[in-house]
Amino acid sequence: MKLSRIISILDAEILCNVKDKSNVNITTACGADLMSDVLAFIKSEALLLTGLTTPQVIYTAENSGVNVVCFVRGKKPCREIVNLAKEKKIVLLATKTPMFESCGKLYKNGLTGCSEISKQ
Template sequence: MNLEDARKVLDAEVIVGTNLEEIDVEMGCGADLMSDVLAFGKKGSLLLTGLTNPQVVRTCEIAEIVGICFVRGKRPPEETITMAREHSLPLLATRVPMFESCGRLYYHGLKGCSETKE
């Protein structure tokens, strides 16, 4: 699945990022706790989260996450958007809540992080 496919599944809006269809998404990771993103998220995952502070972008940079989708209608503050632009990290936003977002992506074939070898 590429990021554009994921965007369509979640009917998400693009906040940062272009040519989403060129970005491969190998896995999904849903978490609101950054330590969990570091512990469970693997390189090449899409992060679904309800957190919007700039630390989320930093965490993705460290964990080599390919993109973030903010769930349940959360909009990131300006600092987060600026930081994402600096790091060329795509940001999406969907009104769909976390549970439903993970479920739909999984249903459309996106794997979880424990099903994929690093």
Template sequence: MKIRDIIGILKAEILVEGNLDEEVKMACGSDMMSDVLAFVKDQSVLLTGLVNPQVVRTAEMMDMHCIIFVRGKRPDQPVLNLAEQKEISILATPYRMFTACGLLFENGLRGGCDVS
């Protein structure tokens, strides 16, 4: 799936436009960046309601290509500037995290869970 596809699925607004044709294979949803750092591997997309610079720093460390802010949340301009510097796409969706994750899963984006 491409980031461009996610925009349509989640009725998302583009806040920072990175490479919208970037292919993404997996996603995760969390408001706890410590969990993202500890448990997330090979994820391309982060869904969160946390709107501080740590989200962008975490995404950068984990080599993520896109951050999606849920529940209509919008970060301040310094956070958007940092994401632009790091070439990370930023989207905002009106959906709650559970719904947004479900819609992405339903459309083929997986979470990389080791449980079968």
């Protein structure tokens, strides 16, 4: 699924889009507030949905090869964190849609989960 489609499904605001990755294809997603869970299960190049807005979200994304992070339920990180994401070349989105609904909408539109990707 194209990132631009994800943005429109979630009616997301772009907080930083370093190299304009709107055309990038996202194959899977992971929704979690527990970064250790993310580190354990997420696939490279997945979309990370989270309600957490700490710097560790950015480090988690960087270390696990995640290029796009979407903050759910209207949460927005501070400027410092947006700058950190820019430095690490990670796209940041923010949506007012809550976590469960964000995941549901994306799944309904054909984006698969990380565990399904590993079975394929």
